[in-house]
Structure formats: C-alpha cells, structure tokens
Amino acid sequence: MPAEFVKALPILEKIRVSGYQAYFVGGSVRDVLLNRQIHDVDIATSAYPAEVKQIFEHTVDIGIEHGTVLVLAGDDTYEITTFRTEDVYVDYRRPSHVSFVRELSEDLLRRDFTINAFALANDGEIIDLYDGLTDLDKKILRAVGHPSERFNEDALRIMRGVRFMATLNFSLESETYEAMKRQAHLLAKISIERIFIELDKLLQADYWQKGFDALLAIDASAYLPGFSDKKALLSLLTLPKRFKFTNSVQAWGFLLHQLGYVDGKFLMKKWKVSREFATAITHFLSAYRKRQVAAFSLEDLYQHHLSSLLLVENLFEAQGLDTDFEHIAVLDKTLQIRDKKEIVVSAGEIMKQFSISPGPGIGKLFHEIEMAIVIGKLRNHPDDIFNYVRESSEYGSND
Known part of the structure; x- marks a missing residue:
C-alpha cells in the first residue's frame, strides 16, 4: 500500500471495530494498481452518515444528503461516504434521490467504468466485481454494466471517458464506444463548466491526442461551444504525436x-x-x-x-x-518596465512640473513616454523623462 493509504488505515480500522465495513474506493485504488501517484484517499462504508459521526469526534457535514461526511484526523481530512444506490437521474447528471445501503456490491454498481469500481480492504484485498483487473491489464475502458444506462444517468461520463483515455493511454471497449457515440448529444444537457474541466484535463494529459481523437470520433465536439462545425479543422492538428x-x-x-x-x-x-x-x-x-x-x-x-x-x-x-x-x-x-506603474515619474508629477491641465493630452503624452521606455528610446529615469517632455514643442515652453 502507498503511504497515503497506510496513514489512513486507522480510519478504516476504527469504522470496522465499530461493526461496519470500510474500504478505499475510486480512482485512487486504480492509480495504485497502475503505479501512478494518488491524489485523494476516498473511503466508502456501510455506516450511515449519522453513524460515522458517532464513530469520529471531529466531523464536518460537507455532503451529508449524499452520504458524505468529512472526518478530521489531526492535520489530515478524509471523505467518508456511505454505500448508496441512486434513483432516476434528472438532467442527465444528478440522481433525483440517493438511498443508503449496507452492501458494497450495490455501491460499486453505480460507478462509471470498471477500472474505477475497485474497493481495497485494510488487509490489501482487492474487491473486483466487474472484472476491472482484466480491463486494467488490457488497458481497456469499459462501462460498468450496460453502457447506455451509465451515460444516460450521467452524460458527463462521456467526457470522463475520453479524458481517461488521454491520461491513462487506454482504449475504449467497443460497446462502450458505441454507446458514447449514440449518446454524445446528451452533452448538450451538461453544464459547460463541468465539460471544460474534463476537456482541460484531457488537453494537458500525456496522451491528449488519443483522447482528442476519440472526442472527434464519437462526435462529442458537435456539442461543444465553437467546435460544432469545425471537426475537419480539429482533425488537422499539426503537432507531433507525443x-x-x-x-x-x-x-x-x-x-x-x-x-x-x-x-x-x-x-x-x-x-x-x-x-x-x-x-x-x-x-x-x-x-x-x-x-x-x-x-x-x-x-x-x-x-x-x-x-x-x-x-x-x-x-x-x-x-x-x-x-x-x-x-x-x-x-x-x-x-525596462513590465507595467506602466513601474514608470518612475507619474502623470501627476509631469502635470505639476510643466503646468499641464487635466485632459486627453496628458494621457496621450504619458502613453508616448510609456512606449518610448518600452522600445528603449527613453531611459526610465526622472531626468530623461522630464527632458523628453521639455523637448516636445507642445509642453517645453511651460517648464
């Protein structure tokens, strides 16, 4: 186990000795199996939120209606989420209702892809109910259960899928690919802020071109602002593969x-x-x-x-x-300067020195000074700037 999991083991143990199940779940387990750096340690449990709050002294209700309680353990924090099932989804993104359950298998069924549906026990046992280990070994991205149901529940999973391709260098399983292509139009129902986050992560991934090619192949680009009618141009990126x-x-x-x-x-x-x-x-x-x-x-x-x-x-x-x-x-x-605020003489000082009245003229003069300093025609020094103004026919006689 990585150090992050080892450090969190007392949290799992405390839940278990209280009579409940507890596992590490989600992308962190996948990344451990791929020898990738993990970022978040997510824990799922059969304990209901109220029961989690009884087990731990210091907690914060960050998403208790969805079963998530934040546990404070010294300088560390852990999100503890109750096993749950989800009712009918609204707006192709959020479930209308969640129900807390005691069985891990029911919780894992709601995950998006098999490689994200692992659970890791405190003794190191991997619970793999959907053959995710085989998919991990073959570098295949496959939806849990029926792909169409997963994407109809949450259309953002389509973007997550192409993003995982880009970050992990995985390929799409055929049924998953076809379902993503059939249901790409549902992205029009998803908030653009969430789509931006996924596409931004895709573009910064090591294998971004693989993910981007898949984005175009499933016609997801047709539902993205500014990309809808430009698939041909997007297919002609002039950059090396790596x-x-x-x-x-x-x-x-x-x-x-x-x-x-x-x-x-x-x-x-x-x-x-x-x-x-x-x-x-x-x-x-x-x-x-x-x-x-x-x-x-x-x-x-x-x-x-x-x-x-x-x-x-x-x-x-x-x-x-x-x-x-x-x-x-x-x-x-x-x-000499990165910003006009770095000019050593202010417009006010120039106005005072040369008795210049407020108005567009001083703005124009100060801009001339700014650009003269930028291109190296004028030194950013009071004497040089005052001489520059003095030598101008418009203001020199006012000195």
Missing part, C-alpha cells in the same frame, strides 16, 4: 488558433471561464499571429508578457518551425 502542452493557456490557445479565432474572449465567454484565463488566451492568439510574420519585439514582450511568447515559441519548435529562444531572452533582459 507533444505535451505546457499548460491550459497553450492548449486552448493553440486549439482556437487552429479553428481560426483571432480573439478568444467571445468564445471563452461561452465556456464560462475566468476573465483572467480569457485574457491570457487573447494574448496568446495575438502573439501567435505576430510570430507568424516576424520575430518578437520589445513591444510584443511588453504587451503579451514573457509567458505568452515562450508558449508560442515552444509550439513553433514542436511544429519544426524556426525558433529563437535566445532572442526572447535578450528582449526580456532589455525591457
């Missing part, structure tokens, strides 16, 4: 560039991402277009920031295009 994106901005920026988007803000608004992320995408797209026609300039660095320039250059390198990382490094060392 290329891995550096981060989300690079991944989404490249996709939008391939789709012909000049400004990503409108489309990103449809995906309901943060304003900061949409702005970063816009900077990336602008930098990419500029790099296609010329080497980057100091003004490009100032406007789009070093991170965007490096992300673009990295993609140029991956596509076998000419690159010059050293040039970007020289620009970075040369640039």
Whole structure:
C-alpha cells in the first residue's frame, strides 16, 4: 500500500471495530494498481452518515444528503461516504434521490467504468466485481454494466471517458464506444463548466491526442461551444504525436488558433471561464499571429508578457518551425518596465512640473513616454523623462 493509504488505515480500522465495513474506493485504488501517484484517499462504508459521526469526534457535514461526511484526523481530512444506490437521474447528471445501503456490491454498481469500481480492504484485498483487473491489464475502458444506462444517468461520463483515455493511454471497449457515440448529444444537457474541466484535463494529459481523437470520433465536439462545425479543422492538428502542452493557456490557445479565432474572449465567454484565463488566451492568439510574420519585439514582450511568447515559441519548435529562444531572452533582459506603474515619474508629477491641465493630452503624452521606455528610446529615469517632455514643442515652453 502507498503511504497515503497506510496513514489512513486507522480510519478504516476504527469504522470496522465499530461493526461496519470500510474500504478505499475510486480512482485512487486504480492509480495504485497502475503505479501512478494518488491524489485523494476516498473511503466508502456501510455506516450511515449519522453513524460515522458517532464513530469520529471531529466531523464536518460537507455532503451529508449524499452520504458524505468529512472526518478530521489531526492535520489530515478524509471523505467518508456511505454505500448508496441512486434513483432516476434528472438532467442527465444528478440522481433525483440517493438511498443508503449496507452492501458494497450495490455501491460499486453505480460507478462509471470498471477500472474505477475497485474497493481495497485494510488487509490489501482487492474487491473486483466487474472484472476491472482484466480491463486494467488490457488497458481497456469499459462501462460498468450496460453502457447506455451509465451515460444516460450521467452524460458527463462521456467526457470522463475520453479524458481517461488521454491520461491513462487506454482504449475504449467497443460497446462502450458505441454507446458514447449514440449518446454524445446528451452533452448538450451538461453544464459547460463541468465539460471544460474534463476537456482541460484531457488537453494537458500525456496522451491528449488519443483522447482528442476519440472526442472527434464519437462526435462529442458537435456539442461543444465553437467546435460544432469545425471537426475537419480539429482533425488537422499539426503537432507531433507525443507533444505535451505546457499548460491550459497553450492548449486552448493553440486549439482556437487552429479553428481560426483571432480573439478568444467571445468564445471563452461561452465556456464560462475566468476573465483572467480569457485574457491570457487573447494574448496568446495575438502573439501567435505576430510570430507568424516576424520575430518578437520589445513591444510584443511588453504587451503579451514573457509567458505568452515562450508558449508560442515552444509550439513553433514542436511544429519544426524556426525558433529563437535566445532572442526572447535578450528582449526580456532589455525591457525596462513590465507595467506602466513601474514608470518612475507619474502623470501627476509631469502635470505639476510643466503646468499641464487635466485632459486627453496628458494621457496621450504619458502613453508616448510609456512606449518610448518600452522600445528603449527613453531611459526610465526622472531626468530623461522630464527632458523628453521639455523637448516636445507642445509642453517645453511651460517648464
């Protein structure tokens, strides 16, 4: 067992000595079997939420209506969820009602894929009711039970499926694939925020192209904002098979560039991402277009920031295009300011020094000073800036 499970064993033991069953479940068990790093330790139990709260002194009700209680154990926290079955699903995402049960088998039946339906006992025994170990060995992604039922219950499982392909380098079992393709239209019922999370994880995975190809093959792209009528373009990604994106901005920026988007803000608004992320995408797209026609300039660095320039250059390198990382490094060392707030003289000080009245004129002058400093025409020093203003015909006589 990994250290994270060993550390949590006293939690399982305390539940068991109280007369209930308790197991490690979910993706963490799968990742242990694949020798992958685990992130969350999830525990399932036959104890009902009220009974869990009686067993442990320090708990928090984080999702008690769905059977989940957070147990505080020193500096660690563990989500303890009661075995449950789920009633009819509403909006293809959430069950209308959950029922707590005492049998592990009933709980595992509601899982999405066989490789996520394992339970691990405190003695190291793997409970595998759906032949997930065979699927794990064959690197196959297969839905638990009837695939159509699983995707009709929760259509987001379609996105999770292609994401698991990308992260684990697995292939889809044929019936699971056909069900995903038949029911891809149900993604239109799922909140775009949840779809974004899954697609974002897919794009940053080691085998993202495998997952993305599957996304296109099952026609899921037809139900994604901005992708619906662009399947042909999405099929022509000009990147090496094992290329891995550096981060989300690079991944989404490249996709939008391939789709012909000049400004990503409108489309990103449809995906309901943060304003900061949409702005970063816009900077990336602008930098990419500029790099296609010329080497980057100091003004490009100032406007789009070093991170965007490096992300673009990295993609140029991956596509076998000419690159010059050293040039970007020289620009970075040369640039005097990263923001106009770093200019050593304020607009107010200039107005006072030269008796300039408020108005659009001072804004225009300060912008000229800003860009002169950026391109290296003017040193960011009070004497130089005041001399720059003094030498202008409009304000020099006011000194």
